Amino acid sequence: MGASPYGGAMTSAQPIAPINYPQLPDSGIVDDFHGVSVPDPYRYLEDPQDARTTEWLQEQELLMDAERETWTSRPHYVDRVGELLGSGAISPPYIRGNRTFFTKREPGQQFAVLYVRDTNDSHTDPQTARILIDPMAMDPEGHTTLDSWQPSKEGDLLAYQISQGGNEESDVYVMNVETGETVEGPIGRCRYSPIAWLKGGSAFYYVRRIAPELLPESERHFHRRVYLHTVGADPQTDVLVFGAGMNMTNYYGVSVSRDGRWLEVSSSEGTEPRNDLWIADLTTSDPASPSFELVQGDVDAQTSVTFGRDGRAYIFTDRDAPRGTVLVTTPGSWNPDSWTTLIPEPQDSVLESVTLLDGDGLDHDQLLVVHTSHGVAHMAMHAAADGATLYEIELPGAGTIGGPVEHIDGGPITWIVYTDHTTVPTVYEFDARTRQLTLYANPPGAVTAPEVHSELITYPSLDGTTVRMFVISPTGTPDQPRPTILYGYGGFGIPLQPGYSAAILAWVESGGVWAIANLRGGGEEGEEWHRAGMLANKQNVFDDFHAAAEYLISQGWTTSEQLGIYGGSNGGLLVGAAMTQRPDLFNAVVCVAPLLDMIRYVESELGPTWTVEYGDPADAEQFGWLHAYSPYHRVTNGTDYPATMFAIFDNDTRTDPMHGRKMAAAVQANTAGTRPILVRTEKNVGHGARSLNKSIEETADTLAFMSRWTGLDR
Numbered sequence: 001m002g003a004s005p006y007g008g009a010m011t012s013a014q015p016i017a018p019i020n021y022p023q024l025p026d027s028g029i030v031d032d033f034h035g036v037s038v039p040d041p042y043r044y045l046e047d048p049q050d051a052r053t054t055e056w057l058q059e060q061e062l063l064m065d066a067e068r069e070t071w072t073s074r075p076h077y078v079d080r081v082g083e084l085l086g087s088g089a090i091s092p093p094y095i096r097g098n099r100t101f102f103t104k105r106e107p108g109q110q111f112a113v114l115y116v117r118d119t120n121d122s123h124t125d126p127q128t129a130r131i132l133i134d135p136m137a138m139d140p141e142g143h144t145t146l147d148s149w150q151p152s153k154e155g156d157l158l159a160y161q162i163s164q165g166g167n168e169e170s171d172v173y174v175m176n177v178e179t180g181e182t183v184e185g186p187i188g189r190c191r192y193s194p195i196a197w198l199k200g201g202s203a204f205y206y207v208r209r210i211a212p213e214l215l216p217e218s219e220r221h222f223h224r225r226v227y228l229h230t231v232g233a234d235p236q237t238d239v240l241v242f243g244a245g246m247n248m249t250n251y252y253g254v255s256v257s258r259d260g261r262w263l264e265v266s267s268s269e270g271t272e273p274r275n276d277l278w279i280a281d282l283t284t285s286d287p288a289s290p291s292f293e294l295v296q297g298d299v300d301a302q303t304s305v306t307f308g309r310d311g312r313a314y315i316f317t318d319r320d321a322p323r324g325t326v327l328v329t330t331p332g333s334w335n336p337d338s339w340t341t342l343i344p345e346p347q348d349s350v351l352e353s354v355t356l357l358d359g360d361g362l363d364h365d366q367l368l369v370v371h372t373s374h375g376v377a378h379m380a381m382h383a384a385a386d387g388a389t390l391y392e393i394e395l396p397g398a399g400t401i402g403g404p405v406e407h408i409d410g411g412p413i414t415w416i417v418y419t420d421h422t423t424v425p426t427v428y429e430f431d432a433r434t435r436q437l438t439l440y441a442n443p444p445g446a447v448t449a450p451e452v453h454s455e456l457i458t459y460p461s462l463d464g465t466t467v468r469m470f471v472i473s474p475t476g477t478p479d480q481p482r483p484t485i486l487y488g489y490g491g492f493g494i495p496l497q498p499g500y501s502a503a504i505l506a507w508v509e510s511g512g513v514w515a516i517a518n519l520r521g522g523g524e525e526g527e528e529w530h531r532a533g534m535l536a537n538k539q540n541v542f543d544d545f546h547a548a549a550e551y552l553i554s555q556g557w558t559t560s561e562q563l564g565i566y567g568g569s570n571g572g573l574l575v576g577a578a579m580t581q582r583p584d585l586f587n588a589v590v591c592v593a594p595l596l597d598m599i600r601y602v603e604s605e606l607g608p609t610w611t612v613e614y615g616d617p618a619d620a621e622q623f624g625w626l627h628a629y630s631p632y633h634r635v636t637n638g639t640d641y642p643a644t645m646f647a648i649f650d651n652d653t654r655t656d657p658m659h660g661r662k663m664a665a666a667v668q669a670n671t672a673g674t675r676p677i678l679v680r681t682e683k684n685v686g687h688g689a690r691s692l693n694k695s696i697e698e699t700a701d702t703l704a705f706m707s708r709w710t711g712l713d714r
Contacts (some may be wrong), residue, residue: 019676021058021668024052031599034620036627038599038626038653042541042665046652046658047606058513060664061678067678067705071582072713074704076285078508082698084502085692087424087443092405092415095119095153099177101131101132110142110691111135114149116177123441126589132180133160137494142691143684149176150194153408157231159195159620163196166651166686168192184439184600187235192672195255198287199260203230205241206705207252219604221653222248226265228288228697238287242278243267246274256282257307258408263290264305270609273493273527274300279334297591302527304451307331308356309410310384311363315339316354322527325350326367326387342387344366349373350495350526355404359411367413368430370401374456374468375497375524377401379416381432381596381676393430393437399423400453400497404430420498421472422449422505436650450509454498459551461520462543465532468524469548470516471557472508483710484514486549486586488540490569491520493530503699512558512712517548519574536615536625542577549578549585559585564706568592568647569655569687576631576663579642587675589644590702593652593687596659598630604656632659635666640673643709647680647698654687 026041043052064446068074091103100119105112110686114133117159121128129609131137138144147170149160160178161170174186196205205228212220226242229235242265243252253266253275264281266488276297280290296303301319308314310438315327323698326343333339343354350661364386370377375486377400399420406414410611412432419425424447429440453476461467485507489496496516504514518524521533521541521582533541549565565586572594579589601607601616615622616659627633644667648660660679687692706712 014332018674019063021063021213021677022056024056024665024669033599033623033627036623036678037122037632038627039283039595040600040662041664041669045665046600046656048657056665057661057679058396061207061681063676064680067168067676067708068689068701069481071708073510073702073707076510076694077700077703080694081511081696081703084447084449085696087445087447088445089425090427092403092417092427092440093405094405095409096153097153099155100152101149101158101453102125102129105446105692108692109136111146111689114146116477120216130180131156132175132177135162135275138162139164141222141684142233142693145689147689148195150197150204152197152204153199153260154201154314157183157197157201159197159206160198161190163191165684166276166649166688167653169653170684187229192251194454195256196254196256196263198256198282198340200581201231203228203287203356204392205254205256206262207227207254208238210642212446218603219248222608224250224252226252226254241288241290241543242292251609252511253304257460258309258410259307261495262305263287265292266304270612271492272612273302273530275302277303277305279672281332286342288370292308293332293334293600299354305595306354306356308359308365310356314342314349314354314356315638318527322653323347324371324467324526325347341380343369345431347591349378350523352377352401353404355406355414357406357412357414357432358384362412366432368393368432371676372497372524375400375470375495375518376456377497378431381435391435393435395437396420396426396428396454400499413562414453419500421454421470421500422452424449424500427678449500452505452508459547461540461547463540465520465540465544466691467520467532467547468518469545470496470552471513471552472504472511472515473557474508474693475512480508480554481556481559481562482565483562483565483712484515484552485512485564485706486515486517486545486552486568487571487575488541488545488548489569489571490517490521490533490544491566492521492528497524503703507712508701510707511521512551512707512710515548515552515557517545518546519548521570525626535615535622538614538625539629541574542581542629544579545574546585549582552634560585562710564588564590564710565582565703566590566592568594568704570595572596572655572659573598573631577629578633579644580631580634580636581629583639583641588706590643590647590705591663592702593649593655593659594628594646594659594663595655596663597628597632599633601656601659604658605652606654632663632666635663637670638672639670640669640674641671641676641677643704643705644675645678645680647682647702648682649685649687650681651686657681 027043038154094101103112117129117130147161158175171186193207249270268275277295278292285291327339349371352370358365367382381390402417404414427441462707527571546572559707617623648657
């Protein structure tokens with residue numbers, strides 16, 4: 001096809017000959033759901049121990065290896081992505097007593113390391129900090145991850161959680177910060193557990209699943225409870241304080257106010273976008289038997305309470321305000337009729353957080369308010385007394401804010417992390433006394449990002465809804481059709497915001513375009529936007545995605561032959577639906593850790609917690625929604641499917657790897673084309689955190705595959 005206008009050699013979109021895929025027998029299984037016959041020809045691929053599964057996976061590895069041999073750009077992407085990740089990373093400071101905790105990953109380090117230093121020491125002098133937890137020191141193989149950590153309010157003890165091989169099944173340990181000695185642990189079955197320390201550090205509340213031997217095997221991922229653990233005591237004696245007799249898929253949040261007085265417990269059924277909320281006064285009731293008062297129950301809203309040092313309770317909620325609002329009351333006055341609006345719901349942005357700043361040097365208490373407009377962050381100061389806007393705070397660019405992080409004892413200073421499409425996450429300090437946002441800590445390594453252009457554009461979806469999309473490109477205008485990756489998520493109210501990405505920069509630097517669609521189902525426009533893409537409305541998400549592709553093509557950014565789509569987890573469902581609904585629209589698909597069998601997704605891992613987002617196939621109406629788009633059930637014989645790489649992880653305990661296996665087998669058996677349908681498997685990793693090297697390898701495979709099948713091969 002001649003020379004590429006993007007700096008490399010263009011390659012043919014088709015291999016020379018069709019691929020000989022492994023031939024699999026039909027299981028013969030046909031389920032009946034509400035009178036509808038649902039065939040499941042590859043049911044046995046759900047079992048990783050089945051001999052047919054293991055043999056099939058071995059053959060898939062050979063196919064994947066053969067595909068890699070055709071990639072000319074992979075070595076470049078390994079090197080370039082590694083370089084672009086060479087900054088390392090550093091967190092804001094977390095101050096407890098006279099100690100400051102922070103994490104840092106040096107360039108080339110596989111994981112971030114947890115440090116502590118004296119709060120009075122200079123944060124710019126690395127010699128004053130000492131290591132508390134280094135995951136690679138615990139496990140040189142890189143299979144152990146530090147999932148979370150929480151110092152006691154005084155900073156003398158540290159509760160931390162680690163898991164193995166990416167399984168996210170956290171065990172809790174407690175460390176003496178002064179000596180570095182682990183004083184207890186492991187306490188198991190603590191996946192996704194918050195840690196809420198009591199004042200004085202003698203005990204903490206946490207969330208733990210009940211013992212598996214007490215449950216049917218299908219329920220062992222669930223039945224969480226809130227316990228009180230006394231440091232040094234046998235976890236078997238921990239006191240159950242909340243959750244008995246409630247829904248088995250409930251998740252619980254638990255926190256204790258900074259002064260140690262107020263215990264807050266939140267309950268949500270699975271991932272539903274609402275919660276019930278209880279609060280107990282620990283000065284008038286025993287911490288082992290709190291006297292809870294219901295603040296919100298059976299209300300379709302998400303609500304939380306923050307107890308200010310000014311003696312007021314700040315209520316953050318989307319109740320009757322899908323873009324968020326802040327109300328205020330006196331602690332103990334939990335009747336909504338007594339709440340006063342402090343920060344009203346914005347009309348054209350989404351309220352994200354409110355932080356109280358006070359102390360010496362301020363004439364009056366102030367609120368640092370963070371909100372987003374179409375995913376882009378903004379900050380402003382408001383008067384704490386009445387919520388009046390005082391002034392806007394200029395940020396380094398059009399990007400995203402992490403935090404703010406406060407000093408536990410209050411004061412006029414807070415810290416944020418700022419990033420955008422070309423800025424490595426960087427820590428800034430804001431001082432309300434000077435009204436200045438100043439650099440606090442750069443990442444430890446230096447990286448020069450390539451020059452790219454980023455623009456937020458709008459386009460119409462199928463039903464006329466206006467949807468937004470970030471387009472990151474080499475030129476800023478569609479000067480010629482270019483190989484393009486379209487990325488999306490569209491679920492669980494999660495917004496896609498501007499952020500530094502080595503994958504995006506490496507791709508655009510090589511001459512491609514990267515587009516990020518802010519689909520319904522996400523949180524970019526508030527809770528109404530989320531609900532417009534969940535349950536019965538899920539097809540809106542796919543329609544928004546198809547419309548994004550059509551817009552990129554119609555505007556001259558790309559062509560169908562040069563367009564690849566990419567998504568993971570819920571985004572894997574998105575691209576799975578897209579390739580079955582509009583296989584003509586894309587030439588390449590990368591589908592990572594996906595959900596694809598939407599009839600049996602409830603049968604494994606955390607599936608039952610997602611029925612509040614997708615629907616339950618046991619319900620006839622909801623089965624209809626799911627069956628209409630379930631990618632595994634929409635594969636049709638004789639369709640010329642795009643080149644597709646299903647990436648699955650053996651230790652994924654969120655989305656069962658069976659989804660990728662079954663879908664790949666179905667597409668391989670039914671595709672009429674010669675573009676490859678591949679399975680990339682990876683051991684000793686799961687759905688979330690992984691080592692730096694494993695991240696680079698996965699990214700390089702994704703970019704090289706996309707380069708091969710969109711014409712950007714070097």
